[in-house]
Amino acid sequence: MTPPSNIPTLDDVARAAGVSTATVSRCLNEKQKVSEKTLRRVMKTVDDLGYTPNFNARAMAAKRTHTIGAIIPTMDNAIFARGMQAFQETLHDKGYNLLVSSSAYQPELEAEQVRALVARGADGLLLIGYERDPDVYGFLERRNIPTILAWNSIDGTDHASVGFDNCASMKQLTEQVITMGHKRIAYISGIVDGNDRAEGRLRGVRMGLAAHGVDPNTLTVVETAYEIETGARAFRSIMQAEPQPTVVMCGNDVLAAGAMTQAKELGLRVPEDVSITGFDGIELASVLQPSLTTVHVPHREMGRIAAEELIDMVEKRSTGAFRRLDVKIELRGSLAPI
Amino acid sequence: MTPPSNIPTLDDVARAAGVSTATVSRCLNEKQKVSEKTLRRVMKTVDDLGYTPNFNARAMAAKRTHTIGAIIPTMDNAIFARGMQAFQETLHDKGYNLLVSSSAYQPELEAEQVRALVARGADGLLLIGYERDPDVYGFLERRNIPTILAWNSIDGTDHASVGFDNCASMKQLTEQVITMGHKRIAYISGIVDGNDRAEGRLRGVRMGLAAHGVDPNTLTVVETAYEIETGARAFRSIMQAEPQPTVVMCGNDVLAAGAMTQAKELGLRVPEDVSITGFDGIELASVLQPSLTTVHVPHREMGRIAAEELIDMVEKRSTGAFRRLDVKIELRGSLAPI
DNA sequence: CAACACAATGTAAGCGCTTACAATTGATTC
DNA sequence: GAATCAATTGTAAGCGCTTACATTGTGTTG
Numbered sequence: 001m002t003p004p005s006n007i008p009t010l011d012d013v014a015r016a017a018g019v020s021t022a023t024v025s026r027c028l029n030e031k032q033k034v035s036e037k038t039l040r041r042v043m044k045t046v047d048d049l050g051y052t053p054n055f056n057a058r059a060m061a062a063k064r065t066h067t068i069g070a071i072i073p074t075m076d077n078a079i080f081a082r083g084m085q086a087f088q089e090t091l092h093d094k095g096y097n098l099l100v101s102s103s104a105y106q107p108e109l110e111a112e113q114v115r116a117l118v119a120r121g122a123d124g125l126l127l128i129g130y131e132r133d134p135d136v137y138g139f140l141e142r143r144n145i146p147t148i149l150a151w152n153s154i155d156g157t158d159h160a161s162v163g164f165d166n167c168a169s170m171k172q173l174t175e176q177v178i179t180m181g182h183k184r185i186a187y188i189s190g191i192v193d194g195n196d197r198a199e200g201r202l203r204g205v206r207m208g209l210a211a212h213g214v215d216p217n218t219l220t221v222v223e224t225a226y227e228i229e230t231g232a233r234a235f236r237s238i239m240q241a242e243p244q245p246t247v248v249m250c251g252n253d254v255l256a257a258g259a260m261t262q263a264k265e266l267g268l269r270v271p272e273d274v275s276i277t278g279f280d281g282i283e284l285a286s287v288l289q290p291s292l293t294t295v296h297v298p299h300r301e302m303g304r305i306a307a308e309e310l311i312d313m314v315e316k317r318s319t320g321a322f323r324r325l326d327v328k329i330e331l332r333g334s335l336a337p338i
Numbered sequence: 339m340t341p342p343s344n345i346p347t348l349d350d351v352a353r354a355a356g357v358s359t360a361t362v363s364r365c366l367n368e369k370q371k372v373s374e375k376t377l378r379r380v381m382k383t384v385d386d387l388g389y390t391p392n393f394n395a396r397a398m399a400a401k402r403t404h405t406i407g408a409i410i411p412t413m414d415n416a417i418f419a420r421g422m423q424a425f426q427e428t429l430h431d432k433g434y435n436l437l438v439s440s441s442a443y444q445p446e447l448e449a450e451q452v453r454a455l456v457a458r459g460a461d462g463l464l465l466i467g468y469e470r471d472p473d474v475y476g477f478l479e480r481r482n483i484p485t486i487l488a489w490n491s492i493d494g495t496d497h498a499s500v501g502f503d504n505c506a507s508m509k510q511l512t513e514q515v516i517t518m519g520h521k522r523i524a525y526i527s528g529i530v531d532g533n534d535r536a537e538g539r540l541r542g543v544r545m546g547l548a549a550h551g552v553d554p555n556t557l558t559v560v561e562t563a564y565e566i567e568t569g570a571r572a573f574r575s576i577m578q579a580e581p582q583p584t585v586v587m588c589g590n591d592v593l594a595a596g597a598m599t600q601a602k603e604l605g606l607r608v609p610e611d612v613s614i615t616g617f618d619g620i621e622l623a624s625v626l627q628p629s630l631t632t633v634h635v636p637h638r639e640m641g642r643i644a645a646e647e648l649i650d651m652v653e654k655r656s657t658g659a660f661r662r663l664d665v666k667i668e669l670r671g672s673l674a675p676i
Numbered sequence: 677c678a679a680c681a682c683a684a685t686g687t688a689a690g691c692g693c694t695t696a697c698a699a700t701t702g703a704t705t706c
Numbered sequence: 707g708a709a710t711c712a713a714t715t716g717t718a719a720g721c722g723c724t725t726a727c728a729t730t731g732t733g734t735t736g
Contacts, residue, residue, distance in 0.1 A: 006480060009722055020686045025724060035684060050477070055457040056394040056403075057722035060691045076423045078416065085414045088440075097454070100438065102426075116435070119393040139388070142344060228621055257625050264627065283566055287595045289602065289627040347692055358716045363694060373714065395692035398721045 008049040017045040028053060059121045067097045068310060069117030070126040073105045073195075077226060077254050078282045080128075083150070086303030087126065094311050096123075107194050111136050118143055124314045126150060126306055130157060131196040146313035146320070150306045152197050153324040160313065160320025162306045166200030167207065169295050169327045173277060174208025176329060177247055181338035182275065185209070186220040186245040188234045188255045201251050201279060220245060224255070231258025232265075239266060239274070246274065246338050253278035253285045253294055260288050260334065271336035281330060290333025297327050346387040355383040366391060397459045405435045406648060407455030408464040411443045411533075415564060415592055416620045418466075421488070424641030425464065432649050434461075445532050449474050456481055462652045464488060464644055468495055469534040484651035484658070488644045490535050491662040498651065498658025500644045504538035505545065507633050507665045511615060512546025514667060515585055519676035520613065523547070524558040524583040526572045526593045539589050539617060558583060562593070569596025570603075577604060577612070584612065584676050591616035591623045591632055598626050598672065609674035619668060628671025636663050 014021045019042060026034045027042040034042075045051075059065045068091055072080045088098045099117060103110035110127075114136055117125060124146040140147050146160075153163035177185065187205050190198035206216040220241065222234040231254060238248060250256035256278030263270050270276055270290060278285055281296030302325055312318035352359045357380060364372045365380040372380075383389075397403045406429055410418045426436045437455060441448035448465075452474055455463060462484040478485050484498075491501040515523065525543050528536035544554040558579065560572040569592060576586060588594035594616030601608050608614055608628060616623055619634030640663055650656035 010724095011722080021723080022687080022725075023685060026685090029724080033684080038684080050480075052453050052457050054398075054459075054722050055454075056397040056459055057691090058724075059394040060392075060398060060693090061722080061724040063691075063724090075413070076419055081414055081419075098439075101436075115390050116393075119390050121392075121394055142388075228625060261625055284622065284625070287566060287599055287622070288625065348694095349692080359693080360695075360717080361715060364715090367694080371714080376714085392692050395721090396694075398723090399692075399694040401694090401721075 008051045009054070010051075013042065013045050013049055013051050016049060017042045063121075065097075065121040065123055066095060067099055067120070067122050068124050068126065068307075068314075069099045069101075069114075069120070069122035071101050071103050071110055071113045071117070072128055073103055074226075075100070075102050078284060079226070079252060079254070079280055080151075082282070083299035083303040083306075086300040087307045088303075090304045090307035091311070094307070096307075096311060105191065105195065107132060114139065118145055124148070124310045126310060128152075129196045130154060130159065130161070131194060131199075146310060148306055148310045148313065148320065150302060152200065153322075154196070154200070158322070160309065160318075160322070162302055162309060162321075162323040162325065164297055164302070164325045164327050166197045167204040169297075170201040170204025170279065171208040171211070172204075173279070173293075173295050173329055174205045174249065175211060176331070177249065177275070177277065177335065178208065178212045178214065180335065182247040183214065183338075184218075184243060184245040184247075185214075186222070186238045186248045188231060188238070188248060188250045188259065189221055189223045190226050190251040190255070191223055198251055205249060226252055226254050228254055228258040228261070231255035232262035233258075235259035235262040236266065239263075239268070244274070247277070247335070248274060249277045251279060253280045253282050253292060256292055256294070256334075257284055257288060260292070270334050275335045277335055281328075285330075285332075288334070293332045293335035294330050295327050296330045298325050301325060346389040347392070348389075351380065351383050351387055351389050354387060355380045401459075403435075403459040403461055404433060405437055405458070405460050406462050406464065406645075406652075407437045407439075407452075407458070407460035409439050409441055409448055409451045409455070410466055411441055412564075413438070413440050416622060417564070417590060417592070417618060418489075420620070421637035421641040421644075424638040425645045426641075428642045428645035429649070432645070434645075434649060443529065443533065445470060452477065456483055462486070462648045464648060466490075467534045468492060468497065468499070469532060469537075484648060486644055486648045486651065486658065488640060490538065491660075492534070492538070496660070498647065498660065500640055500647060500659075500661040500663070502635055502640070502663045502665050504535045505542040507635075508539040508542030508617065509546040509549070510542075511617070511631075511633050511667055512543045512587065513549060514669070515587065515613070515615065515673065516546065516550045516552065518673065520585040521552065521676075522556075522581060522583040522585075523552075524560070524576045524586045526569060526576070526586060526588045526597065527559055527561045528564050528589040528593070529561055536589055543587060564590055564592050566592055566596040566599070569593035570600035571596075573597035573600040574604065577601075577606070582612070585615070585673070586612060587615045589617060591618045591620050591630060594630055594632070594672075595622055595626060598630070608672050613673045615673055619666075623668075623670075626672070631670045631673035632668050634666045634668045636665070639663060 010021050010024050014024045024042055027039050091098050101113045127149050129152045149159055149161040151163050153165045189202045192199045209216045224230040224234045248259055256276055259276050268274050278292045278294035281294050285292040285294045313320055348359045348362050352362045362380055365377050429436050439451045465487050467490045468487055487497055487499040489501050491503045527540045530537045547554045562568040562572045586597055594614055597614050606612050616630045616632035619632050623630040623632045651658055
């Protein structure tokens with residue numbers, strides 16, 4: 001004896017409209033298979049009853065969810081916000097929903113989230129970067145879940161991806177810095193372990209140095225989490241060394257923001273006493289005083305393309321392409337010639 | 339004739355372990371009801387087969403999802419990031435998952451998302467602010483979905499909520515500003531329509547003026563979206579008027595950041611030529627130069643409490659409390675006496 | 677007008693779980 | 707040793723949809 005639930009089901013609609021459940025289902029999903037008269041009547045009943053299809057039942061019967069999952073390292077800072085927004089918008093335009101979770105930069109957590117999203121029936125997945133336990137890729141392949149990787153682009157990889165070359169981009173910025181006469185360079189890096197973007201950027205700096213005959217071993221590197229506060233701390237410790245560097249390059253804009261604030265607190269003028277650079281080109285960079293020299297990444301474009309490509313994969317129009325986007329060095333007030 | 343899918347199901351596990359599906363289900367959900375020996379054997383089989391429970395099937399059979407839905411106006415800027423992070427962490431600690439969508443400040447979109455989240459089986463919902471179509475509340479009540487409102491707190495409302503008094507907080511800041519001698523005040527407001535937080539803040543400014551005998555009609559108000567760029571534009575248009583205000587108060591820190599950048603561009607010194615204030619106390623405020631006077635909102639605490647209370651409601655330990663949190667005026671460099 | 681094609685609708689079998697209830701087991705008691 | 711009971715396990719009925727297949731109705735054709 002179940003209490004008569006007041007939540008209308010397909011059955012209720014069918015009964016009220018005097019048709020079978022199959023017909024109602026068709027009205028909802030394949031209108032062209034139903035006569036116009038029936039369609040109108042059924043839709044009116046749907047409205048009258050305030051019927052909403054039960055998503056889980058639907059997913060179960062149809063084995064499609066029109067849902068895409070995304071796992072990003074963090075939502076707490078702006079690095080991924082813009083790109084994910086564009087990703088979401090594009091999905092929405094094409095009739096897909098987005099489920100996001102964050103892994104807090106922890107590989108095991110990411111693996112767990114992959115399973116959770118697949119268990120929820122995600123038709124496809126967006127992951128950040130390449131580096132992760134092969135088991136995860138194995139699982140995805142066995143389950144046949146189209147997956148696209150973003151925010152990085154490494155030569156010689158064949159996985160579907162849309163990103164930019166973190167290493168080459170940072171190398172380019174480093175060469176620019178060196179060209180402006182800087183020799184004593186310090187670098188505040190994000191945590192490299194398990195983060196191929198951070199690793200690539202660090203490698204890019206070293207390659208930039210090497211390309212100009214500077215010994216990469218002279219580079220001071222501090223590795224720390226991507227937060228304003230930790231960026232500030234790293235900057236302080238760097239500037240205690242003797243001789244002080246003439247430029248502190250940062251693994252991203254958030255770290256750079258921390259460095260800039262700390263510079264002011266230490267009474268150092270930017271860029272007269274020390275130059276500072278960032279990476280990403282988030283809004284924060286243009287609000288800083290002086291505004292931040294950074295590497296601008298086309299986040300929105302990356303998000304949009306990722307969505308389009310992933311849907312093509314889900315709908316079997318593509319087997320997964322490799323797309324590399326160009327970045328742009330933004331030279332601004334925080335970097336000056338020596 | 340279905341192709342033999344390689345995705346293991348409960349049945350597969352049961353067969354392989356030589357028990358019934360009920361027992362496997364118990365091993366997964368109510369370990370205490372199963373003998374230790376069986377439990378071990380079944381769990382090993384689960385592991386060997388790489389079995390993952392199908393979430394949709396589970397939700398359907400159990401009518402519980404351990405999933406909470408949240409709909410916030412935007413993910414694109416930092417206003418909600420910190421609070422949602424804490425909300426998420428607390429949910430996770432208590433064994434719940436979070437599904438977030440953003441409504442882009444559009445009431446119809448929000449209503450649609452509410453239905454979508456409920457259709458997905460969300461056990462409870464977090465919504466921002468009070469103001470929305472009564473139909474939405476009606477729907478939620480009919481479906482019996484516990485819902486908590488956050489980010490605002492209005493006297494005389496009885497809905498479960500955890501927030502702060504936007505109006506009183508802004509009134510307090512306004513009084514502080516007036517006490518410092520400011521008479522010509524301008525205010526850059528967020529879009530008030532459909533946003534009770536923005537509306538409350540604007541009302542708070544007017545009440546603050548009135549309380550000190552300043553005619554609220556002399557207040558210049560520019561209403562615009564919460565973006566750095568629009569904040570900058572609003573500031574420019576305000577400073578073109580004669581006589582210029584001595585202080586530009588802003589509806590949030592993002593607008594204030596735009597105002598500050600624009601002030602520099604116009605060659606105006608802050609706070610010597612014009613004072614600027616914000617609201618929210620996001621990280622951005624402390625990175626600005628000079629650092630921003632703002633109203634600090636305990637976002638993390640709000641997120642945590644919202645999660646705890648909502649779970650209590652879902653698990654029938656509470657019927658929905660009304661919690662008001664205190665804010666703190668942060669007096670910093672961007673505001674000076676006249 | 678019988679024969680047929682095609683459009684519209686109906687029937688019913690699952691999808692992979694949870695759980696009420698029934699059955700079995702083994703220990704305990706008298 | 708029969709009776710009792712708690713602990714453990716099994717049986718099977720759904721949960722609310724989609725969809726392959728069967729059925730019905732309608733207009734065309736020879």
